[in-house]
Amino acid sequence: MAIRIVIADDHTMLREGLSQALDSIPDIEVVATAADGRELITVLGEVTPDVILVDIEMPRLSGIGALRKLEGAPPAIIVTMHSEDEQRRKAAAAGAKGFLSKSAPLPDLAAAIRAVAAGEELLDAAATADTLDRHRQPILDEGAAALTSRERELLALLASGVSSTEDLADRLFISQKTVKNHLASIYEKLAITDRAQAVVEAIRLGIHR
Amino acid sequence: MAIRIVIADDHTMLREGLSQALDSIPDIEVVATAADGRELITVLGEVTPDVILVDIEMPRLSGIGALRKLEGAPPAIIVTMHSEDEQRRKAAAAGAKGFLSKSAPLPDLAAAIRAVAAGEELLDAAATADTLDRHRQPILDEGAAALTSRERELLALLASGVSSTEDLADRLFISQKTVKNHLASIYEKLAITDRAQAVVEAIRLGIHR
DNA sequence: ACCAGAATGAGCCGCAGGCCCTATTGCTGT
DNA sequence: ACAGCAATAGGGCCTGCGGCTCATTCTGGT
Numbered sequence: 001m002a003i004r005i006v007i008a009d010d011h012t013m014l015r016e017g018l019s020q021a022l023d024s025i026p027d028i029e030v031v032a033t034a035a036d037g038r039e040l041i042t043v044l045g046e047v048t049p050d051v052i053l054v055d056i057e058m059p060r061l062s063g064i065g066a067l068r069k070l071e072g073a074p075p076a077i078i079v080t081m082h083s084e085d086e087q088r089r090k091a092a093a094a095g096a097k098g099f100l101s102k103s104a105p106l107p108d109l110a111a112a113i114r115a116v117a118a119g120e121e122l123l124d125a126a127a128t129a130d131t132l133d134r135h136r137q138p139i140l141d142e143g144a145a146a147l148t149s150r151e152r153e154l155l156a157l158l159a160s161g162v163s164s165t166e167d168l169a170d171r172l173f174i175s176q177k178t179v180k181n182h183l184a185s186i187y188e189k190l191a192i193t194d195r196a197q198a199v200v201e202a203i204r205l206g207i208h209r
Numbered sequence: 210m211a212i213r214i215v216i217a218d219d220h221t222m223l224r225e226g227l228s229q230a231l232d233s234i235p236d237i238e239v240v241a242t243a244a245d246g247r248e249l250i251t252v253l254g255e256v257t258p259d260v261i262l263v264d265i266e267m268p269r270l271s272g273i274g275a276l277r278k279l280e281g282a283p284p285a286i287i288v289t290m291h292s293e294d295e296q297r298r299k300a301a302a303a304g305a306k307g308f309l310s311k312s313a314p315l316p317d318l319a320a321a322i323r324a325v326a327a328g329e330e331l332l333d334a335a336a337t338a339d340t341l342d343r344h345r346q347p348i349l350d351e352g353a354a355a356l357t358s359r360e361r362e363l364l365a366l367l368a369s370g371v372s373s374t375e376d377l378a379d380r381l382f383i384s385q386k387t388v389k390n391h392l393a394s395i396y397e398k399l400a401i402t403d404r405a406q407a408v409v410e411a412i413r414l415g416i417h418r
Numbered sequence: 419a420c421c422a423g424a425a426t427g428a429g430c431c432g433c434a435g436g437c438c439c440t441a442t443t444g445c446t447g448t
Numbered sequence: 449a450c451a452g453c454a455a456t457a458g459g460g461c462c463t464g465c466g467g468c469t470c471a472t473t474c475t476g477g478t
Binding site: 010011012013014016017018019020021022024079081102103104105106109158159160161163164192193194195196197198199200201203 | 219220221222223225226227228229230231233288290311312313314315318367368369370372373401402403404405406407408409410412
């Protein structure tokens, strides 16, 4: 269901941070990480993700170097510090399907992952913005996409710790009956049975605040 | 309660990624981020965190440059790409209280934040490992720290979507009665009243799997 | 003009969940 | 030897929650 990705970067803070951030996006799942090119090659022998994110500058074996050795590997997005045209050219030559600066906002990265997973390319700097826009929306599972705005509000409140029917009703300025009706509707759409599971789903789907 | 921090780094992926990762640590709260030195100075005029994480290389105004201008600012940890002694010296001269490589593991960063928040310094490379070890443990609030291992197990199951007493009992190989007793004990310790709130707390405290 | 769906509200009912109390066993630290 | 606590289990009580059905109003799309 979710797009499975592997992240390769030698800086643990970026690697782990990005890993958690992307994992919290409902249609993206980080299945493994690697600290350098060789580790990436090893990891790709064990798991088969849909997309790989690769830093250029890494010890032992660079991202570009790893890509050259990886024939028939999953589509790669090169993530780099300084986005110079020279590097973009090298990345394309090494077989990368996408190219993005580390200064790019997270929603852009998510969109890039979806685009590449869908078979598109993000190499031409001029066309990138347009391609990204076409993949802005997260691919939610059926039920989650069917939630109405009021249902999302209620879910967000639940996920913030407001659990009783009375409190929910007060916060939303509606009757307790309506709260229960909304909840029943949420349960049906998300295929769950109670508030505890609703909180789990709300957080998994990133429905907060 | 939690240690309030601000993150300054020009690479959005590291900034946002780290922000989410650190925010998920129960005793750390990211209150703001900045994309360069000048933004950092502006931000510090609006919020007063306990610790600031500062990258060295940033456009417009570098981390070191910003620190020099910030007299009486919160204690800073310099986070850098290449941890050379030369930079470490400059950071110390600019008034930084800590110095850490971006290749450092996240638990080390969390420990460094706790150490600096507690008034310690992490400038001497030789003493760093030792200081970090003294701050490995997250400062949980009273209730959370008082949870027993069995209670944590139960909470983790709850947070994974197992919500009914029956299912919980089956998974833990205990009677439904005992499940209810454990839950009651959890409610008391965390000052909550039901399973939905328990899930919220479990995830906030990072009790998963 | 019409229909589908969102948002609101209600009644009814059965059971699970939360609350209070008690009890036994086994481990740990003093 | 003893106190304290974790982990286990049971009984009773009562309310809130979830399931089922129905009704009204307003909006947006065809």
